[in-house]
Amino acid sequence: MDPREEFLSSTMGAMDLVYNIARRMVPSVEDAQDLVQDTYLAAFAAWVKGRKPARVEPWLATICLNLARSRYRRDSRRPQEVPMELAQAVADPSDPEREALASLDAAALRRAMWALKEGQRVALALVDIAGLSTREAAQAMGTPRGTVLSRLHRGRRSLARLLGDQVKGREA
Amino acid sequence: MIGRRTHDPERDAALYVSGEMRSTDRRRFEAHLLRCDDCWREVSLGRDGRGMVEASREIAPPGLRDDIRASISVAPVPRRLPRRLALVAAVVSVLAFSIFGAAQVRSRHQPPPIAAALTAARTETLATRGPSELPAPNLSSQGLQLVMGELVDLAGLTSDAFMYRNTAGEAVLLFTSAIPFPVAHDASRLVVGVNGWTAQSDGMTLVCGDRPMNYLVIAQDPSLVGLVQRGLVTEPTPS
Ligand SMILES: [Zn+2]
Secondary structure (H helix, E strand, O other): OOHHHHHHHHHHHHHHHHHHHHHOOOOOHHHHHHHHHHHHHHHHHHHOOOOOOOOHHHHHHHHHHHHHHHHOOOOOOOOOOHHHHHHHHHHOOOOOOHHHHHOOHHHHHHHHHHHOOHHHHHHHHHHHHOOOOHHHHHHHHOOOHHHHHHHHHHHHHHHHHHHHHHHHHHHO | OEOOEOOOHHHHHHHHHOOOOOHHHHHHHHHHHOOOHHHHHHHHHHHHHHHHHHHOOOOOOHHHHHHHHHHHHOOOOOOOOOHHHHHHHHHHHHHHHHHHHOOOOHHHHOOHHHHHHHHHHHHOOOOEEEEOOOOOOOOHHHOOEEEEEEEEEEOOEEEEEEEEEOOOOOEEEEEEEOOOOOOOOOOEEOOOOOOOEEEEEOOEEEEEEOOOOEEEEEEOOHHHHHHHHHHHHHOOOOO
16 A cells, blocks of 8 residues: 555544644634644655654654644743633623624633643543543543543533533523 | 542643543532532633633634645645655765765664664754653753653654753653663763763763653753653652
């Protein structure tokens, strides 16, 4: 089998997952697309040298994270600063923007995700979206598993609190 | 979980909501949930948060798949040389080695697993066979941050490889294995403490020992090697 076809058929199924991780590493859609493409090129270069992983998802996730850290580091604005105001807008029920946000669930969710610390956001992307185990996420992030568990829980809890009012408001 | 360890609602909620508790622990924790408000609250929040993260999942833009296919279709694939050509290439490279390369590629004198480990340390790349199954030794008390942990094949010797960096960004590699590592060429025995050896090759320092596990540490800076070795002996290994 042609190595290109073999690579693509083994890895393209994970592309949406990689895109979702990339979307939580860099702020713009364009940068996320570039990051996914670079991830696939780097993975292919490793693949043709014989580095074929047992599971492609954690492998691609690790490459994506490493690339984002090294290459896009300068571009990613310290996420906890700017979007914090946005997050408060999401959370504060008396805010005039609230109605607009309620109709923009996806955007609100995204802002809330960006209000989290980077480590929390990445842990959530790896485990709750890409479906990595916490052990695999720890390997990909280069942190102890205990750190991943704590980031994961604190990230989930922050989102639940930030967006909880909104959800209740919609259900009522 | 509960009872065996100290009460930790955050950790237990994280494990429970991630579906990573073993069945006995899960049953015990579910019973505990009914009478512990703290754990109940953390699990509820964790579950709600996880649902929200799942809802934030996006579909990649339709053109991205085609872009990737297009870029892979023009990405270089190293051509495998036919057998006879490969032999010629090998002879040529041996000649080149004997003429030009003696000083730079000393690792060729090393047993293959040691040579492979040296190459990994020199290039700071691990030819991975997948993520390591072992929890990485925590060496943060030595000022070393884990960068990656992979299962690797060192010329036939299966090993877990962990890369750490100090605050200056210098890398040190720790290999562990169920099988003892071969002794490097020109190694000198370690006299104190552990049964092992140390060697210099390719401008790197190597230290090998067998306690608390078979390990091989490689870095350019000998003091980094020392830090890892001390960390292994003093750290209670993995969480
Ligand atoms: Zn409890």
